[in-house]
Amino acid sequence: MMGGEADGFERLWTPHRMAYVSHSSDRPEYQGEHECPLCQKIGGDDRESLVVHRGEHNYVVLNLYPYNPGHLMVCPYRHIGWYTDATDAERNEMGDLTQQAMRVLARVSGTKGFNIGMNQGAVGGAGISEHLHQHVVPRWTGDSNFLPIIAKTKALPELLxxxxxxLSDAWTKEG
Incomplete structure (x- = not known):
């Protein structure tokens, strides 16, 4: 192998994604709470804003561009961009709500796994880097396919x- 030792991985080259890596100027920067799409959900109608549950320090919302059906985000009410800026109460409740989201998703959709995480900063992959949010993505065997790669299309079997x-009905029952 030219340029290194074989490591057993196949490679899928996606040079068109270099725009995201090289700080694309297309990404909006939200200058404060009045522009932030996650802050705008705080005062809105839950159904219209896709807010599934509200806690004391955080709320749980469906991702507007889900990776999979039921893709949730746990967001603090405060407009902070970094996990290190979260108070103990915000951080602890974020963890509690993440656990609750996992239980609700497992009960409602029968998911067998999850991807959970945060992207910090624009260069870390955060789409809205100015407002901290933790992703809770349900996963099933065989949920990945070729459509996003070759057709720039995501097959989602359920409307948001x-x-x-x-999920909001199930969350209410979860108590």
Whole structure:
């Protein structure tokens, strides 16, 4: 192998994604709470804003561009961009709500796994780097396919409003 030792990995080259890596000027920067899409959800109607649950320091919202059906985000009400800026109460509740989200998603959708995490900063991959949020992505065997790669299309079997209804109903029962 030219340029290194074989490591057993196949490579899928996606040079078109270099725009994201090289600080694309297309990414909006939100100058404070009045422009932040996650802050705008705080005062809005839960159904319209896709807010599934509200805690004391954080709220849980469906991702507007989900990786999978039921892709949730746990967000603090405060407009902070870094995990290190979260108070103990915000951090602890974020963990509690993440656990609750996992239980609700498992009960409602039968998911068998999760991807959970945060992207910090624009160069870390955060789409909205100015407002901290933790992703809770349900996963199933075989949920990945070729469509996003070759057709720039994501197959999602449920409308966001239907997902919102199922999860918010289940969250209420979770108590």
């Amino acid at each position: 409003d239907d997902t919102w209804q199922r």
